[in-house]
Amino acid sequence: MTRVQEKSFSGHASVSLVTGAAGFLGSHLVDRLLSKGHQVVGIDNLSTGNPENLKNALSDKKKFHFIQADVTLNPELPELKYDYIWHLASPASPVDYRRLSIETLLVNSAGTKNILDIALRHKAKFLLASTSEVYGDPLVHPQKEDYWGNVNPIGERACYDESKRFAEALTTEYRRRFGLDARIIRIFNTYGPRMRIQDGRVIPNFISQALRGEPLTVYGNGNQTRSFVYIDNEVEGIMRAMFYENTDGEVINIGNPQEYTILEVARIVAQLCRVELNIIYESLPSDDPTRRSPDLSKARALLGWKPSIPFEIGLTKTIDYFVQRKLKDQVSKK
Template structure:
């Protein structure tokens, strides 16, 4: 760590701390920041992440991985941090149900610790929030000003409400201490390095199609979702931190193009080259009927919008899941 510290301090590069760095989005953000010539410290407790996501960068001397839980005592390299990117939190419904209290703690205590760290270092801070802050919305599409429709005691509350708390805390640090913060509300993101069994629709459908199983549709499949490819999402996150005029602001970063789940199942079957075969299961509680971002603010302030066509992103994701499945079969 000492050698690392010397190298980090020797070169005048921006230093970024990413929480949740071994996760799906965190690991792609690591790649993006290394490409921008940041020194990156990635922290993760590996509760839902995977060190494999960082295999390709782990031995670089401009990247340091710290295994640790950000809600507890944790030793970070003694550096001057310029940016704190706070992404740590279980994100899929399957994970946050299993880790419900841990999810609430990382979004409450973990967020406070990261805000304190940003304050001590006079660093810029970004909170990865979620479209689930809108709950089951009654306004479509959802602009950032919409306050949402969340069941505070339902099964999803451990995630939705703790993210809402994290947003409120972040804004209080901004108001009270003038901390340079921003919040991104991330909408459904897909791409390589998603967990294969996290229960979300993209890995579910692709893996079922690859195994020749019917695709599981919850409800009647008329509920809509929008999907943004991971590289586009990371670009939006990057711009929210680095563009002018983002201090104290909230941005929806997602894709406004909506698909019904049945349409989406049809597309996946077509891309995987299989016949569409569906089994229906009951909708989980508080599952939103419709969720779609209004991204006019991100377009205006960040000059950002998703650029990867769904079919192209899905083909890249399909290649990734095919190789993961091949690995598990040959092991």
Template sequence: MPALRDSRKRILVTGGAGFLGSHLVDRLVGEGHDVICADNLYTGAKRNIEHLHANPRFEFLRHDVCNPLKIEVDEIYNLACPASPVHYQRNPVLTTKTSVMGALNMLGLAKRLRCQIFQASTSEVYGDPEQHPQREDYWGHVNPIGARACYDEGKRCAETLFFDYHRQHGVAIKVARIFNTYGPRMHPMDGRVVSNFIVQALLGEDLTVYGDGAQTRSFCYAGDLIEGFARLMAAPAPVTGPVNLGNPDEFTVLELAEQVLKMTGSKARIRHLPLPADDPRQRRPDISLARRELGWEPEVPLAEGLSRTIAYFRSLV
């Protein structure tokens, strides 16, 4: 297991007001670091970070990573990008620019400061995979001109830039490929399957299952994922990634819908709709690398994580 940080740092988290970004900021502030949360609030929310405003170790900066940022920090986590189909397809050009220009700007900053930088990549780089489960050495099966390409290809290009900056300029990089993650602070209208089902169930609306619901996903609780971030960032220099971070336990979408109905006590029904274009049929990480290099694997069972997430959405609904 990598050694934990032993000194106070000044850390930049882009996308820090988002679902995962805000949980990461909480962790870093809790460890005693000075944290600058940069977010343009396109999909992030002030409510995710409002509890930190009185903390002297926290600073919020409204900033779009498509523009350069002049700042002095010891470490960078680049999480800025819309991450759900509803949000990233709303403005696909902006999504691609955020992934590519954001990576260029943050890598340029890391190069100037000679500091380590983390990239929040995604399992979407595997597309609709022909390999199952997906390993890091799999190059993917992605439609480069489809409706999801703005996100899939944007993140793939960002990974290219990270590794080129590492090889050409010696920038210390860490790249995580994030699989389906859920938990408190998810946007209630982000279109992701867990938030969709919970909100629909609590409102008594039909749960919308696309296709026959036999497509599979693996669901990782947010707290487990943030632990993976911390361990990857603290890992010795030869470990750059990409590293899969996700839960290897696999569930069908229909199984998830049925469990949400049971746990919420909802009388809602399940309604089947046509499967969206390029929707992956299977999504499950091989986390052998994370287990070996980081000593990491998820610990929160789906039922426990769903219980916490349902409680959060009840407070909103």
């Protein structure tokens, strides 16, 4: 496991292109790259992102440039020599990708092709943000990168799962046929500040319901498990996957193997929000996986990476963020 010197351009800072820059993960990545001295160009069509996530970055006018554009439409970029290309653009929550199903299929197929072509032209290092959803409703636990998955190609989640699988295949072919320096990371459930309250995923759902004093909605009997990685850990894993040696051609899980049942998550959130635990049960959405958890041996061996931030600590920071947002929204409504 070796950390490599980052490429620099004509004596200038390294130049990164981040797609999906205004999203939850993309904006944290942009902040980290800027703090490392990178010059960053961010692209986002704001379909699920929020420019407010880029407030810090936008204040650094010398180092950060934002383009509001759709990557499926081959956007024009500032004339720079890009060293690193991070392809994160795609709706990510089930609520978003069901609403934007065709757009999701297109951003992960045509959009990925456009960004791969840019990476080839610039001889840049490329990273695809894929997902644990490529494993579908897995039949083996925990999931290793060589597991092929159990995916319904015409189910409600197929627009996301199958287009990410296509994006992985396309990235692999660009490397095989054209020698592109490319790696794929499979991100497992990530949480933290800048998630949207209406994002539909379990953590923002529970926190917003608890803060409003409402019962927490549990789908199914609540015994299905999930694992969660805090955003700062996730971004560190993503950065190592790009910057460490021997990651070209690799597919790497980045997540947290510690599993919680949904009922346990509800109990912890209620406790941290200091509210009594009340639950309402609703039926389970179709193709909802009952269990998913990453095998991290590869991330450990290649990147020396594992998650370190305890769930309660990450949740407390996330709850603080939602409290701040709620106060801000209340002030702006006055």
